[in-house]
Amino acid sequence: MLFYKAWLESRTRFLLSAITMAALASLFVLMNKDVRADAAPHATYSQYLWLTIYKGYLRDIFVVVALLFGMGGLARERAYGTSGFTLTLPVSRWRLTGARAAVGVAESTIMAFLPAILLPLLSPLVNEVYPWPQALHFGLLWSLGGSFVFTMGFVASALFSGEYSAPIAAVALLFAYSIVADLPRVEQYMIDIHDFMRGTGPQGPLALAAVIATSTMLIAISGFITRRKDF
Amino acid sequence: MLWYKAWRESQARFLITALILIAFCVFVVLFKPFIQANVSLLMPLHLRKAAYSEYIYNLVYSGQAKGVFALLVIFLGIGGLQRERSHNTAVFTLALPVSRLRVIGTQIALGALELAALALLPAVLVPNLSSLTHQVFPLSEALHFSVLWLTCGLVIYSFSFFLAVVTPGEYTAPIACYLLLMIHTVAAQWHPLRPYRLNLMWRMGEFRTMQWDQSHTFLLPPPLSWSALSLMALISIALLATAALVTDEQDF
Numbered sequence: 214m215l216f217y218k219a220w221l222e223s224r225t226r227f228l229l230s231a232i233t234m235a236a237l238a239s240l241f242v243l244m245n246k247d248v249r250a251d252a253a254p255h256a257t258y259s260q261y262l263w264l265t266i267y268k269g270y271l272r273d274i275f276v277v278v279a280l281l282f283g284m285g286g287l288a289r290e291r292a293y294g295t296s297g298f299t300l301t302l303p304v305s306r307w308r309l310t311g312a313r314a315a316v317g318v319a320e321s322t323i324m325a326f327l328p329a330i331l332l333p334l335l336s337p338l339v340n341e342v343y344p345w346p347q348a349l350h351f352g353l354l355w356s357l358g359g360s361f362v363f364t365m366g367f368v369a370s371a372l373f374s375g376e377y378s379a380p381i382a383a384v385a386l387l388f389a390y391s392i393v394a395d396l397p398r399v400e401q402y403m404i405d406i407h408d409f410m411r412g413t414g415p416q417g418p419l420a421l422a423a424v425i426a427t428s429t430m431l432i433a434i435s436g437f438i439t440r441r442k443d444f
Numbered sequence: 445m446l447w448y449k450a451w452r453e454s455q456a457r458f459l460i461t462a463l464i465l466i467a468f469c470v471f472v473v474l475f476k477p478f479i480q481a482n483v484s485l486l487m488p489l490h491l492r493k494a495a496y497s498e499y500i501y502n503l504v505y506s507g508q509a510k511g512v513f514a515l516l517v518i519f520l521g522i523g524g525l526q527r528e529r530s531h532n533t534a535v536f537t538l539a540l541p542v543s544r545l546r547v548i549g550t551q552i553a554l555g556a557l558e559l560a561a562l563a564l565l566p567a568v569l570v571p572n573l574s575s576l577t578h579q580v581f582p583l584s585e586a587l588h589f590s591v592l593w594l595t596c597g598l599v600i601y602s603f604s605f606f607l608a609v610v611t612p613g614e615y616t617a618p619i620a621c622y623l624l625l626m627i628h629t630v631a632a633q634w635h636p637l638r639p640y641r642l643n644l645m646w647r648m649g650e651f652r653t654m655q656w657d658q659s660h661t662f663l664l665p666p667p668l669s670w671s672a673l674s675l676m677a678l679i680s681i682a683l684l685a686t687a688a689l690v691t692d693e694q695d696f
Contacts (some may be wrong), residue, residue: 225616234621240630249633274626277515284615293533353649376453376527377519380618388464388512392471397482 215304215312221314222285227320230278230325232322234271238328241265242335258341261277266328267351268411276407279321279359282382283366286313286435287444288374296444310436314367318428322361325355357424358410362387364431371442446542446550454473454520458558461516464510465565472503473573479503496579497662504566505589506649508660513562514645517597518621520558521604523551525691530614534696548688552605559601564623588665589650595673596648603681609687609694647672 241248241262256264265271281379287309290296299309329352336343369383394405404423409415465605472479476499491502503509512514525544528534538548567586574581625644632643633671641647650665657664 225613226619229623233627237627244634248630248633251633251638265491268632274623277622278619281615281619289614294532317592343618346469375456376614377522377618378456378460379515380615381457381519384512384515385460385464388468388508395482404650 215302215309216316218299219313219316219408220377223282223320223377223401226278226281227324230274231324234274234278234324234327235331237271237274238266238331239335240293241271242332242339242341245339248318257375258336259343259347262332262343263412267355272355272407272410275324275355275359276362276387276410277384278324280366282317282320282389283363283368283383284370284380286367286370287439288308288371288379291374291444292376295357300444306440309437310371310439313437314364314432314435316346317363318360321359322356325359326352328352329355338434340368351410354410354416357421357428358406360427361431364428365390368431368438371438378380382437421442445692446540446547447554449537450523450551453523454554454558455480455518457519457522458562461513461562461576462565464512464516465562467597468509468512469504469566469569470573472509473570473577473579476577476579495661495663496574497581497585497664498608500570500574500581500653501654501663504570506651509566510593510645510649513593513597513601515622516627517559517562517600518618518625520555520562521601521621522608522617523555523605523689525694525696526609526610527610527614528611530696532637538696545688547659548691552684552688555605556598556600559597560594563590563597566590566593574576575638582662582664585662585665588668589648591668591673592650595676596644598680599644599676603679606687607682609690641672647676 245258245261248265249256249258252269253261253264260385287296287299287306290299300306302309329348333345333348365386366380366383369386370379371416373379373382391405391407393399394403394407405414406424409416409420409424414420445626463595480494480499491499494502517626525534526536527549528537538544540547547664567583567590571581571583571586600621603616607620607624611617611620629643629645631637632641632646643651646652653666654663656662
């Protein structure tokens with residue numbers, strides 16, 4: 214029931230974003246000659262897809278929508294006057310947070326694999342080939358990177374209850390993180406999630422584990438904040 | 445009183461956006477040697493030895509600051525009575541002895557003023573901070589981009605405002621507006637549309653139209669295209685007027 218509640222609260226955002234991502238990924242494949250002539254005239258088909266999808270436009274969209282998937286929760290419910298009803302459910306706040314986090318991570322994972330499925334499927338329509346292993350590789354990187362970005366929004370939504378303060382704070386947090394992660398000396402210890410998702414950063418098992426651990430930790434922090442808050 | 449109400453509703457969004465822009469401009473101007481020495485930070489390799497005006501242009505006016513401005517203007521545009529309905533406060537606002545058009549008009553006017561203030565921020569900061577570091581960035585060029593940011597920002601703001609009026613749900617309007625913004629940038633690259641330069645982000649950053657002066661010291665923008673700016677302003681006014689009319693007809 215908690216999963217269904219979280220789904221109902223986020224499904225408009227998710228469906229809108231998924232349809233747009235799928236449409237844009239398809240457009241980039243089907244209009245590849247037009248866009249490639251302008252954006253990357255000397256690039257191969259594979260390089261062009263990387264530039265426009267995994268490095269450029271689509272990744273930017275994915276990052277922002279993943280961040281916005283994290284919005285909501287009890288802090289927002291308090292503003293609507295519905296947090297009292299949610300809190301009377303016979304479940305702990307940890308479970309409420311966990312269910313919302315699980316739905317958000319699942320949604321961002323589905324979004325991450327959309328281009329990975331569409332690109333190899335649609336490429337033959339324009340007489341091109343895009344390898345499945347490469348697409349799935351980026352699907353995995355995006356799903357982990359997307360989950361990390363989602364949890365940033367998730368923490369912001371637990372910290373800030375004001376209307377639209379949470380998404381703006383989340384954007385600011387992500388922006389600051391992007392700069393800090395590139396600072397000399399810091400970059401040795403911190404994974405730049407943008408590079409990670411572009412496939413230009415560290416991608417070994419250690420990096421994957423670090424991203425998963427950080428995301429889990431951020432969800433736990435969010436749960437802890439929610440547990441301590443007075444609604 | 446309506447102005448104060450609109451200000452209280454939007455002040456957090458406005459102030460956070462302004463703070464982000466100020467922090468970024470200060471960082472870019474005052475830490476130029478540090479940023480250029482660490483090429484992976486913020487900018488591509490070929491800008492390592494860029495002239496000052498090219499450096500500022502690529503980071504502020506056609507770079508991250510522009511992107512953050514466009515993204516956060518979407519949140520500035522979220523307003524209207526639809527939003528208040530979900531908080532159950534719409535009836536209190538509607539009980540005030542003023543017309544709905546005045547309520548909406550005040551929100552729009554204040555939003556436009558906030559937008560103008562945000563668009564002017566880099567023009568105030570960059571030339572002044574540059575002089576502190578013994579560099580020169582022409583005020584005329586900074587104001588040129590402020591006009592572009594204001595006009596293009598107004599289009600984004602009006603779309604966001606319109607979507608907030610016609611769509612239910614707290615985050616539907618900002619997501620829909622952001623997705624529209626991204627979709628239009630792709631659509632504008634379609635071959636038949638490309639000559640019209642419909643991409644707002646390109647217009648805001650004078651993408652591919654900047655030219656060096658004769659001494660190759662300043663990267664300068666072309667003269668403002670007043671016809672394009674007027675058209676964008678008209679589109680914004682039409683959207684905002686439609687949003688006001690829709691609100692007038694809505695049942696709360």
